[in-house]
Amino acid sequence: MITDGSLVHVPIGTLRTEAGAEIPEATIAYRAWGDFHGKNLLIVEHALTGDTDARSWWDGLIGPGKALDTDTWCVLCSNVIGGCAGSTGPSSPHPKDDKPWGSRFPAISIRDQVTAEYRLLEELGVREVQAILGGSMGGARTLEWTLMYPEMVRSAAVIAVSARASAWQIGIQSAQIDAIEQDPHWHGGDYYQTDEVPAAGLGTARRIAHLTYRGEQEIDERFGVMPQPGENPLGPYRDPAQRFAVESYLDYQATKLVERFDAGSYVMLTDALNRHDIGRDRGGLNKALASITVPTMIVGVDTDILYPYHQQEHLSRNIGKLMAMAKIVSPVGHDAFLTETRQMDRILRRFLVLSCQGNPPTPPEKP
Template identity: 50%
Template sequence: MDVGAQVTARIHRPDPPATGAWREGDPVGERRFADVGDLPLQLGGTLPQVRLAFQTWGTLAPDGGNAVLVEHALTGDAHVTGAAGEGHPTPGWWGTLVGPGRALDTDRWFVVAANVLGGCQGSTGPAARRPGSSRPWGSAFPRLTVADQVAAEARLADQLGVRRFAAVLGGSMGGMRSLEWAAAHPDRVGAALVLATCAASSADQIGAQSAQITAVLSDPGWHGGDYHDRPDGHGPHRGLGLARRLAHLTYRTAHELDERFGRMPQVGEDPWDPDAPGRFAVQSYLDHHAEKLVHRFDAGSYVALTDAMNTWDVGLARGGTDAALAAVTVPLVVAGVDSDRLYPLADSRRIAERAAATVGGLRTVRSPYGHDGFLLEVDQIAPLVTETLRLGSLNRG
């Protein structure tokens, strides 16, 4: 028996689903849905009958001036706050920031979060049913860009009666959408928080993310992208799990992993056993995160969204990255995490220095946790949220 088979036997988990996506007939939970029509795509073609799943908290003011849009990252969703439960496989990812008396005080603000276009928690994406068919989109799902995702969100805002968001807030992939909102719809954004992200994906980011895509596409369970209706255990869960392991190493820091795990073996296992080698603790940690993701996410969405991150450039069709940044008029609060090795602080510095609308220069979130600091360092993120909301309140257009 080879080492891979030994590890699989040792973990002994039930077969994962072909897709972890939310599907029609699953519990709705706190989701609502908006049909926003046919969407022309930046790279060509039209995506028909687009639907976005979303959640809201608070009440929209009569003048519509208290709306705030929160943008999630790659494997997040619209469930920004609230417990895990029926319809929601994970608890809110910014839960301590949203609610009465918190930085995003829902007694004052009408908070909106949508599952991104191409996602897998109720919005149109590879796992969603293709219009005119009983089958999922699968391999026929078109390529998307960040601009397409924001265009769909603008239509959602129209349906909600939101002419202008007081603020758009996002980190990582959500920070890309936050910056795109400021560039594409300056008349509809009071201020934007652009956190732990870049203005255009670098070669290093494209390389790391393309390796994750390749991991998914190389899985025999990928079936060319048409795997969604296959039985448990016959989807691309191995490739998606490998992609998650690769990604998670970019989300944390070498120092933190070494401090936390070092070369310790996983409890009850022996990595040096010549016959049945066990795992190091850090391997178990990565296995755990991979296992969680394959039960709640869709491999096709992972590929589509990662591809959109690879093609991200705020300067696309705007004369280049620096020209686009210089043209932004929406007040920006720009922050990066000092230990981030996925979106290094230099990426945030470029935005802060070249966007004339940056307020207060670059803000630095200090964290040992790397990129994940934008999720974990809530005590440092909360004042940035508060400042962005204050700027948006002052800039009422």
């Protein structure tokens, strides 16, 4: 395993999806930090628009002396199947003709993402994982890991997610998908061979999503009804160039995502979140939760709009082997698990103490 933080691509063969489609010659990309010595692996799962560079998006939590201490642990983060940061996705070349997969890329589920990650670990020769931890879509994958491969996972931290997608979540996420698919530059998902990108649709999707990622209190305290400096949204006629400050903020967030993320992957991964349901084919949610034997910490955010705290309370009440429950208190909302570094530092340190029962792994002596 390469652990210097560089991006590594690993072929995993043909991936057969939960729904019966196939992705031939699939590849999963990963980055890892810290020496690996068999039993000291931590898997960090990224969220919807995250990537393998966990040290960047979880800044302050991964590295020497930090909560996920790379002097003790090997920390690995892979890009999900269907993504656009190194793993096979809609923008990747199809093995038949070397043209982008586009609309030929099959729908995927959270379980398919976990299957692909398991295949990656098999290729890397990993037999045991000390802990898997992730938030949002990463939390959904973490939860599925505890049910799909419990023999491989010693502990899990499930952060800011639910046991299944709620109707509200499916509705708000489907609106984002629709914004992209209604963009005339979408071309049914086959825009890759044109000079056009569905930027307007992806930007709108991001604006909708970002409002669910942040807390209402935080947004209102930051922007209120202030106009964007130099603009006047209160003129005699509506002018889209004259914005409130919050509109400018959302435009900025939209532009940033369009510059770094693929619209096809956004549709695929958002649809995967719509399909999230750990109770499917397992006798329902509570039966599935009760069957979990992996010691699991549940973490939620008190102001989360997208995955409200009552959903984490439901997990904690029904999970078979609850390790602990933690609450992030923040006006930020769902994104607090990414932004509240001090609180997450305490939570992750406590998680690893409980995971190891106070005895972290000792690296082998160097000859």
